[in-house]
Amino acid sequence: xxxxxxxxxxxxxxxxxxxxxxxxxxxxxxxxxxxxxxxxxxxxxxxxxxxxxxxxxxxxxxxxxxxxxxxxxxxxxxxxxxxxxxxxxxxxxxxxxxxxxxxxxxxxxxxxxxxxxxxxxxxxxxxxxxxxxxxxxxxxxxxxxxxxxxxxxxxxxxxxxxxxxxxxxxxxxxxxxxxxxxxxxxxxxxxxxxxxxxxxxxxxxxxxxxxxxxxxxxxxxxxxxxxxxxxxxxxxxxxxxxxxxxxxxxxxxxxxxxxxxxxxxxxxxxxxxxxxxxxxxxxxxxxxxxxxxxxxxxxxxxxxxxxxxxxxxxxxxxxxxxxxxxxxxxxxxxxxxxxxxxxxxxxxxxxxxxxxxxxxxxxxxxxxxxxxxxxxxxxxxxxxxxxxxxxxxxxxxxxxxxxxxxxxxxx
Numbered sequence: 001x002x003x004x005x006x007x008x009x010x011x012x013x014x015x016x017x018x019x020x021x022x023x024x025x026x027x028x029x030x031x032x033x034x035x036x037x038x039x040x041x042x043x044x045x046x047x048x049x050x051x052x053x054x055x056x057x058x059x060x061x062x063x064x065x066x067x068x069x070x071x072x073x074x075x076x077x078x079x080x081x082x083x084x085x086x087x088x089x090x091x092x093x094x095x096x097x098x099x100x101x102x103x104x105x106x107x108x109x110x111x112x113x114x115x116x117x118x119x120x121x122x123x124x125x126x127x128x129x130x131x132x133x134x135x136x137x138x139x140x141x142x143x144x145x146x147x148x149x150x151x152x153x154x155x156x157x158x159x160x161x162x163x164x165x166x167x168x169x170x171x172x173x174x175x176x177x178x179x180x181x182x183x184x185x186x187x188x189x190x191x192x193x194x195x196x197x198x199x200x201x202x203x204x205x206x207x208x209x210x211x212x213x214x215x216x217x218x219x220x221x222x223x224x225x226x227x228x229x230x231x232x233x234x235x236x237x238x239x240x241x242x243x244x245x246x247x248x249x250x251x252x253x254x255x256x257x258x259x260x261x262x263x264x265x266x267x268x269x270x271x272x273x274x275x276x277x278x279x280x281x282x283x284x285x286x287x288x289x290x291x292x293x294x295x296x297x298x299x300x301x302x303x304x305x306x307x308x309x310x311x312x313x314x315x316x317x318x319x320x321x322x323x324x325x326x327x328x329x330x331x332x333x334x335x336x337x338x339x340x341x342x343x344x345x346x347x348x349x350x351x352x353x354x355x356x357x358x359x360x361x362x363x364x365x366x367x368x369x370x371x372x373x374x375x376x377x378x379x380x381x382x383x384x385x386x387x388x389x390x391x392x393x394x395x396x397x398x399x400x401x402x403x404x405x406x407x408x409x410x411x
Contacts, residue, residue: 131165200254208357217242217381220374251358256397
């Protein structure tokens with residue numbers, strides 16, 4: 001005969017809360033699992049039946065049955081009128097949470113831990129490029145910080161301090177020539193982003209545009225193996241090259257859509273001019289603000305001539321390299337950025353491509369299509385790029401939540 005078990009009966013309020021935990025996506029895994037245990041037991045199932053259903057041991061189910069039964073009388077008291085001020089949900093969470101454990105006492109003093117953290121932040125010896133746990137163990141003992149310490153303990157100390165000596169990233173020390181001008185340029189772009197929706201309603205398109213060059217049509221040498229339970233998808237390491245394509249993309253800030261993309265083999269001055277012409281002609285009567293970086297093709301003589309043509313500007317443009325608006329990139333950029341023009345360009349400061357929202361979209365494109373894709377030709381690559389853009393516009397497009405306002409952060 002099986003051992004008798006204490007029955008579980010849930011009130012209507014308790015049952016509603018337990019059901020909510022089971023369905024809640026934000027709840028912790030342990031809380032959801034224990035709510036499932038209580039729910040299963042309340043339906044008259046045995047410990048063994050619930051354990052089998054949830055893939056747990058019957059001892060674990062028995063533990064939480066006992067915990068619930070022991071605390072049920074207190075839950076009943078809470079539901080009485082005189083204890084209504086105590087939130088029932090909070091007490092149920094408390095009942096289904098692990099009790100604090102005493103744990104092993106700290107072996108190292110606060111001073112020793114600080115010394116370990118300080119050591120990890122030091123430049124390592126010349127014979128290594130970065131600290132490893134093993135090297136830190138050796139150095140801690142060598143310096144007399146502690147008589148002994150394990151690599152796992154070093155790992156815990158580093159984790160608590162949020163230090164990751166095994167990781168690195170590249171960075172560019174960008175020296176700003178004029179801090180005031182730099183901040184004003186950044187603020188202008190951020191202001192445009194924040195006004196994009198209002199401008200869109202007035203017929204002004206705010207477009208973040210740039211080129212993604214060298215997109216490779218890589219064909220995997222062998223088919224990808226589909227994932228199976230316990231095994232992730234396996235992508236063939238070897239690949240065959242079939243050439244590259246360049247995508248010039250327009251991210252419309254107000255709608256989050258990618259409009260009038262251009263996909264070609266090159267990214268010449270004429271390619272960019274043709275791209276802007278196609279984009280503007282999609283709404284020939286509208287106003288356009290293009291946010292882009294300071295690449296020379298974005299300040300070309302051909303672009304000035306196009307803007308003058310489409311905006312019906314009859315001013316003398318001068319001669320490239322010699323005089324007038326066309327003389328050099330500075331004079332051309334001043335003309336292209338004129339706020340009185342129907343079509344104008346706003347340039348991100350040097351080395352500030354992160355201000356260009358289309359760069360965020362390029363990241364989405366890489367993760368969702370390019371990183372694990374296999375393309376047998378540049379034609380297929382182009383076709384699938386366009387298919388992804390259509391899919392994105394129909395299902396994923398939405399404005400990015402741009403919180404930066406161009407002001408320095410105060411710490």
